[in-house]
Amino acid sequence: PGVKPGTAVLDAAQAGPADSGITVEQFKQDYRNKVERMYGDGLERVSDLDKYNALVSLVRDYLAEPWLNTKEKYRRTGAKQVYYFSIEFLLGRLLGSNLYNLGLNEVCQQALSELGLDLRTLRQVEEDPGLGNGGLGRLAACYLDSMASLGLPGHGMGMRYRYGLFEQRIVDGYQREYADDWLMDGFYWDVRKPAEAVEVRFGGNVRIKSNGKTQYIHEGYETVLAVPYDVPVVGYRNGMVNTLRLWSAEARLSEVVCAPQGGSDCQKAVEYSQTVEELSNILYPDDSTYEGKALRLKQQYFLVSAGLQSIIRNYRENNGHLREFPHKIAIHINDTHPVLCIPELLRILLDEEQLTWEEAWNITVQTMSYTNHTILPEALETWPEDLFRTVLPRLYLIVRDINEYYCRSLWEAYPGDWDRISRMAIISYNRIHMAHLAIVGCHSVNGVAELHTDILKNKIMKEFCDFSPAKFNNKTNGVTQRRWVSLCNPALAQLITDTIGPRWVEHPQELAQLERHSADTAFQHHLLKVKLQNKVALAKYVKEKHGITLDVNSIFDSQVKRIHAYKRQTLNVLHIMALYNRLKENPLLDIEPHTFIFGGKAAVNYHIAKNTIKLINSLADLVNNDKSIRDKIKVVFLENYNVSLAELIIPATDVSEQIPTASYEASGTGNMKFMMNGAVTIGTLDGANIEIKQAVGEDNIIVFGLTAEEVLAYYRGGGYNPWEVYQDNERLRQVVDQLINGFFPAAGDLFRGHFDSLLHQGDHFFVLKDFASYEAAHQVLDERYKDRPVWLKMCSANIAHSGRFSSDRTFAEYATDIWHIRPDTLPFSASEKQIR
Ligand code: H53
Structure with missing residues (x-):
C-alpha cells in the first residue's frame, strides 16, 4: 500500500520536430508564479500534490492557445468532425503524455531539476483516471491520441465516473475490491462547462397527437442535468488539441424542491439528488437486479443523449440545415453501449426537426458507424422490452418503428422465411438486441482483427452480412507508440532513435529499418x-x-x-x-x-x-x-x-x-x-x-x-x-x-x-x-x-x-474508409502522415 508504479524519464535527445518555444528560464518563472498564485505560498512550502496540481495548471495554460486555435480553425474551415462515443476511456496518467506531445518534456524536466524538483516524482502523484476497465477503454484512449496526432478533427464522448471500476487489493491471496476514489484530490485536466449543460429525460409516457401529422408528446418524465467536463487531447507536436467531453449527472436542487418527486422537503431533495448523481457514479453498475439493469440502460442513454444534444447544438451554431449533417459529422459507436445514438438521433430529427422518416433514417445511417469488439454472447447486449419501454418510452416507439421498417425489407428479400426474420429482428422474444440495432442503423460495421471480422462475417453476423455485405469491414486494432514506447520505455526509444533516426515516432512503419541491425552485436548489446x-x-x-x-x-x-x-x-x-x-x-x-x-x-x-x-x-x-x-x-x-x-x-x-x-x-x-x-x-x-x-x-x-x-x-x-x-x-x-x-x-x-x-x-x-x-x-x-x-x-x-500495429495506421484507415475524411481537406495537414 502506498507504493505507486513509477514513471520513466525521457532523454533530452528524444526531442521531436517542433519546438514549444518556451525556454527553461521562462518555465521556471511561470511555474514559481503559478504555485504562488494558486497556493499563496512559496514553492518550498507546498506539498507534492500542490506542486503537481500547479504543474498541471501551468501545462493547461500552455495548451490553452492551441486548444482555442484548433476550435477556431474547425469553425473556420467547417472540417468534418468525428465523435467517438465510448462508455470507457482508460486514459492513464496525462502529465507525461501531454508534456511529451506538447514538446515540453525536456524543458520541464530541466526547469524542475534546476528548482530542485524531479518530474518523475510529480508524474507519480497523478492518479490513473478511473474511466475504464480493459482493452476496449484503453483502445479508445490510444485512438484519441492518434486522432489528434494525425491531425484528424476527432473527439471523444464519454462519462465522468465519480468512482472507477474498483481498486484491487490482495488480502491473503484473495482479490478484495475497494472504492476507486480517483477524484478524491480533484482532476485538474478537465474544465467544467456548466453553461453547456443539457437536460436528459427518463421515464414518463408518450402521448400521440394526430392533427394531420402525428406528433409524439413526451410527458411526465424525470429530468437529469448532464454537465460536460472537457479534457484537452494534445496532438504530437502539431499544435492541435482536440476534446474529450466527459458527462456528469447532476440535479439542480433549487428545481428539485419544487418538483413532484422532491416535495418541499430539503432532506428529500438531497436524497433525490443522490439518486440522480448515481447515474454517473460508477462504470458498469452491478446488473444482476432489475434496478441495476435500469441504471445501466439509463447511463447509456444519458451519455448518448447528452452527447448528441451538444453535437447538434454546436452544429447549428456553425452550419445550416440538418440535411447536411452526415457531410459534417461522423458518429462512431464503440461496442454496443452507445448504440442508443441511433434512435436518439432519429428522435431529434423526427420530433424536433420534423423531418420525414425516410429523411431522418438516411441521415442517421450515413452518420453512424459501429465497431464490434467481441463475440462473447454475454457481452452482446440485449434489453428486456418492458424495461426499455419504462425507462425510455419515446425511444422504445422509435426502435419499434426501426424494427418494423427493417423487418419489412427482410420480408421483401426473404419472403416467408419467418425463422430468419425473427433471428435477425431487432426485437424478438421480448428483448431488444443492441448489436442488431447497430448493424441496421450504421453504414459501417467493423471487427477489430482479420480473424475476428471473418468470424463476424461468416458466423456470428453471417445473415446480416449476407443481407448487406458492403457494410462489413475489418480495422485491425493498434496502439499508440508514443505512450507505449516513447513514454514508458525511453531507453528503448533512445536506442531506436540512435539507430534509425527520430522519424519513427511519427512514421512507425520506419521501425522496419531496425531489421538491418537486428543481428548487429553492438545493437543487441544495447537492447x-x-x-x-x-x-x-x-x-x-x-x-x-x-x-x-x-x-x-x-x-x-x-x-x-x-x-x-x-x-x-x-x-x-x-x-x-x-x-x-x-x-x-x-x-x-x-x-x-x-x-x-x-x-x-x-x-x-x-x-x-x-x-x-x-x-x-x-x-x-x-x-x-x-x-x-x-x-x-x-x-x-x-x-x-x-x-x-x-x-x-x-x-x-x-x-x-x-x-x-x-x-x-x-x-x-x-x-x-x-x-x-x-x-x-x-x-x-x-x-x-x-x-x-x-x-x-x-x-x-x-x-x-x-x-x-x-x-x-x-x-x-x-x-x-x-x-x-x-x-x-x-x-x-x-x-x-x-x-x-x-x-x-x-x-x-x-x-x-x-x-x-x-x-x-x-x-x-x-x-x-x-x-x-x-x-x-x-x-x-x-x-x-x-x-x-x-x-x-x-x-x-x-x-x-x-x-x-500503431493506432496511427488504424485511424488513418477509419478516417478514409469509414468516415470518408480526405486527408488533404484537413485543417492540420495529415496527408504526409497517412501510412496505409
Ligand atoms: O476490446 C479490445 C480487444 C479485446 C476485447 C476487448 C473488449 C473489452 O475490453 C470490453 C468489452 C468488449 O466487448 C471487448 O476483449 O480482444 O482487443 C479492443 O478491441
Missing part, C-alpha cells in the same frame, strides 16, 4: 542493457510493494490482462505447476530461471475468475518459499493492474503470454504493446496474434494450440472429451489432481470449481487439450533464449515489425 535496466526498475517496484525479490537475470514472462476463463490464466498456472513438479523431481534440472508475472482484475461477481487469483497467489506462496528449487522459478501477482503498472511491466518483459482459446479474443492490444517493447509472444492463433505472426515471421513468435477453425469444429460436434487427454498425459494428470489433493495445503476445496470445469464440465476453453502443445512451445522458447544472439534477433524483429 539487452535496456531490457535489464527496465527489469531492475520493475524489480525495485515489486520489492517495495510486495516484498518479493526478483532475479533480474531470469526470463520475465508476463500475463497481464483481465482475469477471464477464455484468456486462460489457468493454462499458464498448470504449466508452472508442471515445471515446479519437474524441478522437485530433479532439482538439478537445467532450465532457465523464470519469473512468472501476473496482473489483472476479476469482475466483482465472477467467482471462478476471483478464485483464479487465489490460485495464482497460492502457487506463488508455494513456489517462492520452496528453497529446494533454488529460485529457479518465481511467481508474482501484481496488485491493481492499471495503465501505470502496465507501463512498468511491459518494457521489462521478455515473454508475452497471449494464450486465449482461439476465436475468443477479438484482437488483443497488450500483445501489440509487448511486441513494440521487444518481448517475444507465446500465443495461440487468435485475434491480432495471427497478424503479429504474419508481420514478424514464424521464427520470431512461438505459436501453439488449436486454431479457431478447430475450436469451432469441436463446438459444432458437441465439444471434446477432456478425460482422454487427462488419462493420456501423466504430467497433466498430476497438476490437475493437485488442484484438489492437498498440494495447496490451505486451499481445501477452493479450486474444485477449476477442477470440475476442466474435467466434469467439458473443459469449454480447451485448457487440457492445449496443454501439451503449450508445454512444448515453452520448451522451444527456452531453447531460443539460451542462444542469446538468436533471442535478441527475435526481440529486434518484433520491434522492427510493430509499425503496422
Whole structure:
C-alpha cells in the first residue's frame, strides 16, 4: 500500500520536430508564479500534490492557445468532425503524455531539476483516471491520441465516473475490491462547462397527437442535468488539441424542491439528488437486479443523449440545415453501449426537426458507424422490452418503428422465411438486441482483427452480412507508440532513435529499418542493457510493494490482462505447476530461471475468475518459499493492474503470454504493446496474434494450440472429451489432481470449481487439450533464449515489425474508409502522415 508504479524519464535527445518555444528560464518563472498564485505560498512550502496540481495548471495554460486555435480553425474551415462515443476511456496518467506531445518534456524536466524538483516524482502523484476497465477503454484512449496526432478533427464522448471500476487489493491471496476514489484530490485536466449543460429525460409516457401529422408528446418524465467536463487531447507536436467531453449527472436542487418527486422537503431533495448523481457514479453498475439493469440502460442513454444534444447544438451554431449533417459529422459507436445514438438521433430529427422518416433514417445511417469488439454472447447486449419501454418510452416507439421498417425489407428479400426474420429482428422474444440495432442503423460495421471480422462475417453476423455485405469491414486494432514506447520505455526509444533516426515516432512503419541491425552485436548489446535496466526498475517496484525479490537475470514472462476463463490464466498456472513438479523431481534440472508475472482484475461477481487469483497467489506462496528449487522459478501477482503498472511491466518483459482459446479474443492490444517493447509472444492463433505472426515471421513468435477453425469444429460436434487427454498425459494428470489433493495445503476445496470445469464440465476453453502443445512451445522458447544472439534477433524483429500495429495506421484507415475524411481537406495537414 502506498507504493505507486513509477514513471520513466525521457532523454533530452528524444526531442521531436517542433519546438514549444518556451525556454527553461521562462518555465521556471511561470511555474514559481503559478504555485504562488494558486497556493499563496512559496514553492518550498507546498506539498507534492500542490506542486503537481500547479504543474498541471501551468501545462493547461500552455495548451490553452492551441486548444482555442484548433476550435477556431474547425469553425473556420467547417472540417468534418468525428465523435467517438465510448462508455470507457482508460486514459492513464496525462502529465507525461501531454508534456511529451506538447514538446515540453525536456524543458520541464530541466526547469524542475534546476528548482530542485524531479518530474518523475510529480508524474507519480497523478492518479490513473478511473474511466475504464480493459482493452476496449484503453483502445479508445490510444485512438484519441492518434486522432489528434494525425491531425484528424476527432473527439471523444464519454462519462465522468465519480468512482472507477474498483481498486484491487490482495488480502491473503484473495482479490478484495475497494472504492476507486480517483477524484478524491480533484482532476485538474478537465474544465467544467456548466453553461453547456443539457437536460436528459427518463421515464414518463408518450402521448400521440394526430392533427394531420402525428406528433409524439413526451410527458411526465424525470429530468437529469448532464454537465460536460472537457479534457484537452494534445496532438504530437502539431499544435492541435482536440476534446474529450466527459458527462456528469447532476440535479439542480433549487428545481428539485419544487418538483413532484422532491416535495418541499430539503432532506428529500438531497436524497433525490443522490439518486440522480448515481447515474454517473460508477462504470458498469452491478446488473444482476432489475434496478441495476435500469441504471445501466439509463447511463447509456444519458451519455448518448447528452452527447448528441451538444453535437447538434454546436452544429447549428456553425452550419445550416440538418440535411447536411452526415457531410459534417461522423458518429462512431464503440461496442454496443452507445448504440442508443441511433434512435436518439432519429428522435431529434423526427420530433424536433420534423423531418420525414425516410429523411431522418438516411441521415442517421450515413452518420453512424459501429465497431464490434467481441463475440462473447454475454457481452452482446440485449434489453428486456418492458424495461426499455419504462425507462425510455419515446425511444422504445422509435426502435419499434426501426424494427418494423427493417423487418419489412427482410420480408421483401426473404419472403416467408419467418425463422430468419425473427433471428435477425431487432426485437424478438421480448428483448431488444443492441448489436442488431447497430448493424441496421450504421453504414459501417467493423471487427477489430482479420480473424475476428471473418468470424463476424461468416458466423456470428453471417445473415446480416449476407443481407448487406458492403457494410462489413475489418480495422485491425493498434496502439499508440508514443505512450507505449516513447513514454514508458525511453531507453528503448533512445536506442531506436540512435539507430534509425527520430522519424519513427511519427512514421512507425520506419521501425522496419531496425531489421538491418537486428543481428548487429553492438545493437543487441544495447537492447539487452535496456531490457535489464527496465527489469531492475520493475524489480525495485515489486520489492517495495510486495516484498518479493526478483532475479533480474531470469526470463520475465508476463500475463497481464483481465482475469477471464477464455484468456486462460489457468493454462499458464498448470504449466508452472508442471515445471515446479519437474524441478522437485530433479532439482538439478537445467532450465532457465523464470519469473512468472501476473496482473489483472476479476469482475466483482465472477467467482471462478476471483478464485483464479487465489490460485495464482497460492502457487506463488508455494513456489517462492520452496528453497529446494533454488529460485529457479518465481511467481508474482501484481496488485491493481492499471495503465501505470502496465507501463512498468511491459518494457521489462521478455515473454508475452497471449494464450486465449482461439476465436475468443477479438484482437488483443497488450500483445501489440509487448511486441513494440521487444518481448517475444507465446500465443495461440487468435485475434491480432495471427497478424503479429504474419508481420514478424514464424521464427520470431512461438505459436501453439488449436486454431479457431478447430475450436469451432469441436463446438459444432458437441465439444471434446477432456478425460482422454487427462488419462493420456501423466504430467497433466498430476497438476490437475493437485488442484484438489492437498498440494495447496490451505486451499481445501477452493479450486474444485477449476477442477470440475476442466474435467466434469467439458473443459469449454480447451485448457487440457492445449496443454501439451503449450508445454512444448515453452520448451522451444527456452531453447531460443539460451542462444542469446538468436533471442535478441527475435526481440529486434518484433520491434522492427510493430509499425503496422500503431493506432496511427488504424485511424488513418477509419478516417478514409469509414468516415470518408480526405486527408488533404484537413485543417492540420495529415496527408504526409497517412501510412496505409
Ligand atoms: O476490446 C479490445 C480487444 C479485446 C476485447 C476487448 C473488449 C473489452 O475490453 C470490453 C468489452 C468488449 O466487448 C471487448 O476483449 O480482444 O482487443 C479492443 O478491441
